[in-house]
Each structure stands twice: as C-alpha cells, then as structure tokens.
Amino acid sequence: MIEIEDLNIRYGNFIAIDNLNLNVEKYSSCAIIGPSGCGKTTLLYAVAGILKPSSGLIKINGEKIKGNRKSTGIILQNYGLLPWKTVWDNVALGLKIRKANRETINKKVTNILKKLDLEDLKDKYPVQLSGGQRQRVAIARTLTIEPDLLLMDEPFSSLDAISRESLQDLLLRLYKENKMTMVIVTHNIEEAVFLGHKIVIMAKREGKIKKVIENPYFGDEEFRNRVDFYKICREVRNLMEKDET
Structure with missing residues (x-):
C-alpha cells in the first residue's frame, strides 16, 4: 500500500x-x-x-x-471541524467537496451518524459537544468518503x-x-x-x-x-x- x-x-x-x-x-x-x-x-x-x-x-x-x-482520509489532533457548521454539515463536507449528489450524501451521512451513535447530535455545533463527541464526528466525516x-x-x-x-x-x-x-x-x-x-x-x-x-x-x-x-x-x-x- x-x-x-x-x-x-x-x-x-x-x-x-x-x-x-x-x-x-x-x-x-x-x-x-x-x-x-x-x-x-x-x-x-x-x-x-x-x-x-x-x-x-x-x-x-x-x-x-x-x-x-x-x-486518503485524514484526522488531525484538533479534529478540524468547522465551528459554524452543524454535526450533519461537518460530516457531509467531504462528500460535498467531491461533488456527491444529494441522495448519496443523505444516505451516507445518515448511515455513519447511526453507526457512530451521533444521530441525536446532528443539529448541534462543535462547541456544544464533548471532546469524545467531536472526535467521533471527525471520524464520521472521514469515513463517509470511504477511504x-x-x-x-x-x-x-x-x-x-x-x-x-x-x-x-x-x-x-x-x-x-x-x-x-x-x-x-x-x-x-x-x-x-x-x-x-x-x-x-x-x-x-x-x-x-x-x-x-x-x-x-x-x-x-x-x-x-x-x-x-x-x-x-x-x-x-x-x-x-x-x-x-
């Protein structure tokens, strides 16, 4: 590899x-x-x-x-989350950058939020999350692009x-x-x-x-x-x- x-x-x-x-x-x-x-x-x-x-x-x-x-997916020490975007929008960011269509974005973001137990946090902003929750959001965002x-x-x-x-x-x-x-x-x-x-x-x-x-x-x-x-x-x-x- x-x-x-x-x-x-x-x-x-x-x-x-x-x-x-x-x-x-x-x-x-x-x-x-x-x-x-x-x-x-x-x-x-x-x-x-x-x-x-x-x-x-x-x-x-x-x-x-x-x-x-x-x-290639990258997760940095400071998580790299955008503070003005919700959990949902942060997780969807990589897919949007790659020009994925809306249906694909909705499906992949929904699935990964469910897998990482983040569904109830999807409308919250990074400042409202604990360190562990922010890290799970960073992981979710990376996994949506299927690296x-x-x-x-x-x-x-x-x-x-x-x-x-x-x-x-x-x-x-x-x-x-x-x-x-x-x-x-x-x-x-x-x-x-x-x-x-x-x-x-x-x-x-x-x-x-x-x-x-x-x-x-x-x-x-x-x-x-x-x-x-x-x-x-x-x-x-x-x-x-x-x-x-």
Whole structure:
C-alpha cells in the first residue's frame, strides 16, 4: 500500500526526515511513535501529500503521490471541524467537496451518524459537544468518503483515559468493518501497541526509524488484558528511554 524509499525532508539546514525507508502493507495498521520533534508528524504529512519531500519517493498503491489524494482520509489532533457548521454539515463536507449528489450524501451521512451513535447530535455545533463527541464526528466525516487509507495525527491526545480507550476500541471495530489501511501517529505507548500491527519507533533527533516491531496480537479487542500487551509496551518503552540517556 505505502512504499517510502530514501525519504528526506529538510527545512533549510534542519533535517526533519533523514533517508527513511518504510513499507506499510495493504489493509494493515501502522503506529508511529517517538518523542516530540522526532519527525513523526512530518512523515505523516508527507504521506498525506501535504508536505513535499526534499528527495526520495513515496508511493501509494504503486503510484507516486502528487499532492492530496481523494481516497486518503485524514484526522488531525484538533479534529478540524468547522465551528459554524452543524454535526450533519461537518460530516457531509467531504462528500460535498467531491461533488456527491444529494441522495448519496443523505444516505451516507445518515448511515455513519447511526453507526457512530451521533444521530441525536446532528443539529448541534462543535462547541456544544464533548471532546469524545467531536472526535467521533471527525471520524464520521472521514469515513463517509470511504477511504482506502486513513491517516491520524495524535487523534485522541486531548481526551481522558477512559474516552481515549473507548475511541480506540471504536476505531479498531471500524477498521475491521471497512477495508482500509491505517497509519496513526501517537506519543502514547499503550495506544501504539493496541492500534499498531506494525509499531514504528522513531529516534529522538535524527529523523530516522530506530526499530520496527511487528505485533502479532493486533486486532484482539481483549489485548489490553493480556500479559503480552504489557511485554510489548515495555519493549517500546525501553527503546524510547534509551534515547533519553
């Protein structure tokens, strides 16, 4: 699905990504974790087509990306909801931009609001919603376009622990129901281990990948309750702590 070859991204003399290589298989999930300033968000934005590489190659489904891609959905940390639009209109936005007809918009928005338990909130504005509700609206808006690639940048970072785990569970269920590839950037170790089939640990200052861990338990909704979950969390934590010493 995603092929990254010898990727370099520079801001003047600052090296954000340094000769990075990574493959993410189709219909898999990749969690990218690392300390602040390691380049993980820069990498995600490059895959999204928002940032242009200084050199190197990014291909999605065998095609070199040339800017924003219609089948790529993006969920950002601040949700990206328009405050002057209702929940319904925010969810419908991606379809309207893609010139979908009214019947298609009504059908898809109605279905996704029902699936994410947002029907009763459809006439409310973002300011009237909790953080978890706003995040569900952002997820709903993205899923209406039926993306084959879903990119997320710290999507649950502002939520409390219980809301965070609830939305992680929801995201995993949606992943299973919809054929798509997921890439999530996070600074939370437990989130990376729960949502990543492939866990990419980035080095602190070098803009490089330190290690990639394959998680054979990805997709198990009870994974958090198993000893292996904490073993992998400890492995990730140990690798990240070595950067701090």
